Amino acid sequence: MQEIIRTPDDRFADLPGFPYAPHYVDNLPGYEGLRAAYIDEGPKDTQHTFLCLHGEPTWSYLYRKMIPVFLASGARVVAPDLFGFGRSDKPILDAVYGFHFHRNMLLALVEHLDLRGITLVVQDWGGLIGLTLPASPNFTPRLSRLLVMNTTIATGTSAGPGFEQWKAYAAAHPDMKVSDVVRRGAPVLTPEEAAAYDAPFPTGASKAGVRAFPERVMVSPDMDGVFESVAAVAFWNTKWSGPSFMAWGGADRVFPAATITALRNTIRGCPEPMIIPEAGHFVQEWGEPIAHEALTAFGDHRR
Numbered sequence: 001m002q003e004i005i006r007t008p009d010d011r012f013a014d015l016p017g018f019p020y021a022p023h024y025v026d027n028l029p030g031y032e033g034l035r036a037a038y039i040d041e042g043p044k045d046t047q048h049t050f051l052c053l054h055g056e057p058t059w060s061y062l063y064r065k066m067i068p069v070f071l072a073s074g075a076r077v078v079a080p081d082l083f084g085f086g087r088s089d090k091p092i093l094d095a096v097y098g099f100h101f102h103r104n105m106l107l108a109l110v111e112h113l114d115l116r117g118i119t120l121v122v123q124d125w126g127g128l129i130g131l132t133l134p135a136s137p138n139f140t141p142r143l144s145r146l147l148v149m150n151t152t153i154a155t156g157t158s159a160g161p162g163f164e165q166w167k168a169y170a171a172a173h174p175d176m177k178v179s180d181v182v183r184r185g186a187p188v189l190t191p192e193e194a195a196a197y198d199a200p201f202p203t204g205a206s207k208a209g210v211r212a213f214p215e216r217v218m219v220s221p222d223m224d225g226v227f228e229s230v231a232a233v234a235f236w237n238t239k240w241s242g243p244s245f246m247a248w249g250g251a252d253r254v255f256p257a258a259t260i261t262a263l264r265n266t267i268r269g270c271p272e273p274m275i276i277p278e279a280g281h282f283v284q285e286w287g288e289p290i291a292h293e294a295l296t297a298f299g300d301h302r303r
Helices: 067-072 099-113 125-130 160-171 177-186 191-198 204-216 226-239 257-266 284-300
Strands: 024-025 036-041 050-052 074-080 118-123 143-149 244-249 274-276
Touching: 036 099, 050 143, 067 284, 074 099, 099 125, 118 125, 118 160, 118 226, 118 284, 143 284, 160 204, 177 191, 191 226, 244 257, 244 284, 274 284
Parallel strands: 050 074, 050 118, 118 143, 143 244, 244 274
Antiparallel strands: 024 036, 036 074
């Protein structure tokens, strides 16, 4: 049995702006014995479910400014913590954290919860993985809308100099302080909010998932995940016909303006993005106005 770290509950006490109780499942097919955590708020029989997927090195806390807006519309909100992040279990071996390890977990969780009417909400690795989910035939019928922020579909080429600089930094700092990373992309954070991003990681050993993600970005065509990503490009470009909304932090050093254009051109029917010039990579820290604008665009805003 693989060795894991389970972050003590007391590290998540009194998180600012995040009063949501965690739910747990430890019997997802293929992940028996690993406990996955997720937030599940709002009515279960509603028309729309917002599936909010975090990236590197964050967790579901990232969506705390968007969740209340989505709930006020009458929707359900599900925000999982990927293994290695948040309240989910953290295997200590970096090698565990492959593309399919995370992707298959998300597909299994969607099946376990039988989510339908999904508004897929993605950013960073939440998009690198989440945007490939419709390549699975079991997921496609569950999908109805897309809200995409500061991410890309990685089909085997580098995301550019900003990403390469981040990758080099991550490799040189295997025990990086997560809050420092997030604050560089979101200097609006209070000290208490920044501390909430450190909460899941009591030791360097608990950061295996954090260390692994930069190395797993598909920058060459032979890497795991490229096949699904190429299929995802085809889906979003030729088969997708649902509503989309794009928001972007204009000060993002990892994904520059060219990434916006490329991704928008990939997503069939995607309208002009909402640009927040002062926002960096972690654009959800400006999430309240984004959520309001997205709901207005989708036509289900309750003022």
